Amino acid sequence: MTFINYASREINCKIVYYGPGLCGKTTNLQHIFESTAPQARGKLISLATETDRTLFFDFMPLELGTVRGFKTRFHLYTVPGQVFYDASRKLILKGVDGVVFVADSQEERMDANVEALHNLEENLQAQGYDLMKIPYVLQLNKRDLPNIIPVEDLTAELRRKEEPVVEAVASNGAGVFDTLKAVAKLVLTELRKG
Amino acid sequence: MADTPLLLREQQYHQVKAVLARLRMDSAAKVIFLVDKDGQEIASQGEIGNLDTTSLASLAAGNVAATGGMAQLIGEKEFPTLSHEGERESIHISVIGRLLLIVVFDERSSLGLVKLRSKQISQQLSAMVDEISKAEFNDDDSPFGEITDEDIDSLFK
Numbered sequence: 001m002t003f004i005n006y007a008s009r010e011i012n013c014k015i016v017y018y019g020p021g022l023c024g025k026t027t028n029l030q031h032i033f034e035s036t037a038p039q040a041r042g043k044l045i046s047l048a049t050e051t052d053r054t055l056f057f058d059f060m061p062l063e064l065g066t067v068r069g070f071k072t073r074f075h076l077y078t079v080p081g082q083v084f085y086d087a088s089r090k091l092i093l094k095g096v097d098g099v100v101f102v103a104d105s106q107e108e109r110m111d112a113n114v115e116a117l118h119n120l121e122e123n124l125q126a127q128g129y130d131l132m133k134i135p136y137v138l139q140l141n142k143r144d145l146p147n148i149i150p151v152e153d154l155t156a157e158l159r160r161k162e163e164p165v166v167e168a169v170a171s172n173g174a175g176v177f178d179t180l181k182a183v184a185k186l187v188l189t190e191l192r193k194g
Numbered sequence: 195m196a197d198t199p200l201l202l203r204e205q206q207y208h209q210v211k212a213v214l215a216r217l218r219m220d221s222a223a224k225v226i227f228l229v230d231k232d233g234q235e236i237a238s239q240g241e242i243g244n245l246d247t248t249s250l251a252s253l254a255a256g257n258v259a260a261t262g263g264m265a266q267l268i269g270e271k272e273f274p275t276l277s278h279e280g281e282r283e284s285i286h287i288s289v290i291g292r293l294l295l296i297v298v299f300d301e302r303s304s305l306g307l308v309k310l311r312s313k314q315i316s317q318q319l320s321a322m323v324d325e326i327s328k329a330e331f332n333d334d335d336s337p338f339g340e341i342t343d344e345d346i347d348s349l350f351k
Binding site (some may be wrong): 002003006008011012014042043045047056057058059061065067068070072075087088091094095098153181184185188189192 | 234249259337341
């Protein structure tokens with residue numbers, strides 16, 4: 001849920017990165033954190049297990065710039081991808097303004113992608129959102145690995161509406177900012193329509 | 195269905211800050227925050243110093259969301275207050291509608307005093323929160339009213 005503070009001239013929006021376990025959600029945020037000037041971002045908070053699996057969420061505030069005198073700040077969150085953390089995923093989606101689905105391009109993770117996407121649709125619905133209506137981007141990650149599904153096939157299976165589809169290799173940053181820009185643009189465009 | 199934006203006008207912001215300032219004085223607290231349940235910081239008052247208020251707001255909201263989930267599992271709607279006691283500093287969180295009142299205090303205060311003062315102010319804050327929740331854009335003050343595609347594109351240059 002967008003928060004507009006007229007006193008401090010700020011627009012604050014929430015973006016959630018969703019996807020199956022180990023698909024690259026946290027890696028996306030880590031790359032954004034490492035590549036952004038300190039004055040344009042806050043700390044990267046990661047609530048994780050001892051083996052660096054996301055336990056509750058990652059969070060990072062990012063300032064994109066000023067539009068019409070208002071600073072635009074995006075709060076980036078990731079959810080824990082492992083199946084049994086569904087209760088936590090539901091909570092993190094609350095108040096979301098835009099969603100990025102990070103798909104793992106590897107052949108053996110296709111079922112996990114489909115399951116996670118269904119899970120996203122269900123959890124959004126439970127919060128009163130409709131995936132077909134909210135700003136949404138599909139990222140096809142791990143495009144550098146050898147055993148990957150072709151983009152056309154992944155898109156055919158996972159794309160839900162005419163959402164932007166971005167190829168990525170989050171581990172080296174490829175496609176990470178393109179994804180972020182795409183979803184941020186959709187969020188602001190949607191706010192303008194409203 | 196997307197949420198409508200939460201709008202905080204300047205006058206409301208200063209009114210909220212005044213209430214938080216009074217609460218801080220009455221409770222001898224170190225810092226007081228008002229945070230949205232989604233993790234956005236609304237207002238703060240006190241000895242903020244280098245405190246990362248954005249992260250604190252997000253973590254507090256996550257904390258309340260997680261314990262709220264636990265509450266529902268045991269048949270409660272939610273836990274209206276949460277307290278965390280540290281060696282030197284402690285945190286007390288009160289749920290007021292869609293907002294969270296977070297009080298950080300040290301040895302200059304006590305949990306009992308913070309709880310009492312938070313409860314006393316909660317009705318006034320609740321009324322203010324209701325008003326903030328109902329605010330809508332006026333004809334000429336939406337920041338999105340005149341925004342163009344070029345404005346949005348310029349953010350990503």
